[in-house]
Amino acid sequence: MNTPSLKDQVSPEEWQLRCDLAAAYRLVALLGWSDLVFTHISARIPGPEHHFLINPYGLLFEEITASSLVKVDQQCRKLIDSPFPVNPAGFTIHSCIHDGRPDVGCVLHTHTRAGVAVSAQQCGVLPISQQSTFVIPQLAYHDYEGVALRDDEKPRLQKDLGDKTYLMLRNHGLLTVGPTVPEAFLAMYTFETTCQIQIGAQAGGALVQVDPRIMDNMPQVIQMVTKGQGAGIAWPALLRRLARQMPGHDQ
Numbered sequence: 663m664n665t666p667s668l669k670d671q672v673s674p675e676e677w678q679l680r681c682d683l684a685a686a687y688r689l690v691a692l693l694g695w696s697d698l699v700f701t702h703i704s705a706r707i708p709g710p711e712h713h714f715l716i717n718p719y720g721l722l723f724e725e726i727t728a729s730s731l732v733k734v735d736q737q738c739r740k741l742i743d744s745p746f747p748v749n750p751a752g753f754t755i756h757s758c759i760h761d762g763r764p765d766v767g768c769v770l771h772t773h774t775r776a777g778v779a780v781s782a783q784q785c786g787v788l789p790i791s792q793q794s795t796f797v798i799p800q801l802a803y804h805d806y807e808g809v810a811l812r813d814d815e816k817p818r819l820q821k822d823l824g825d826k827t828y829l830m831l832r833n834h835g836l837l838t839v840g841p842t843v844p845e846a847f848l849a850m851y852t853f854e855t856t857c858q859i860q861i862g863a864q865a866g867g868a869l870v871q872v873d874p875r876i877m878d879n880m881p882q883v884i885q886m887v888t889k890g891q892g893a894g895i896a897w898p899a900l901l902r903r904l905a906r907q908m909p910g911h912d913q
Contacts, residue, residue, distance in 0.1 A: 680728035691723035718746030758816035768846035844893035
């Protein structure tokens with residue numbers, strides 16, 4: 663889908679954010695996490711204004727480009743003319759999290775089968791894999807209240823997430839936050855993998871749980887695993903994969 667380039671109409675910082683966010687959308691599609699045109703990934707544009715980028719509603723994630731992303735304010739009103747519609751209802755969850763967490767630059771939400779399956783289990787995420795040990799110390803839960811359309815749910819979403827990175831939306835799906843798009847994406851990769859492993863393990867025999875003491879000092883462990891680079895250790899390689907298999911996100 664051809665969209666006129668916005669590269670010369672926005673700041674270099676916004677353009678880089680657009681490229682990263684479009685890459686995240688396409689990587690979600692590439693990894694099979696998308697739900698047709700539903701769910702969203704939002705990113706806060708640097709600066710004092712509460713402006714955000716979100717997907718053009720109706721495009722498959724694999725079609726999204728840096729220029730087709732829609733710039734909106736906190737009420738999901740377009741700030742740059744776009745031929746694409748936006749879905750204000752889909753921004754309900756994202757807007758309240760951005761509002762309550764100034765440290766969050768990106769909010770990523772999915773409806774994967776494994777994620778929804780674990781969100782429907784009373785036990786939630788079980789400590790049965792190495793991946794789960796990264797998730798559980800930073801995991802929160804939010805009970806299902808129906809499709810997220812009502813503003814009165816926002817304070818409960820903010821309270822339930824608190825200062826955590828991972829939010830399991832009961833009977834609904836997974837959500838991660840991060841200071842940057844790569845950080846939110848890597849968190850979702852770990853969260854989704856945790857859920858896939860749990861569903862697979864539950865199809866077998868008795869489960870062996872990880873000693874809870876192993877989850878002590880996880881921030882230091884993560885620093886060592888990523889050599890202090892956080893998501894930067896994997897993001898350039900993911901972009902190279904995207905360039906090979908689904909090029910064009912940076913248009």
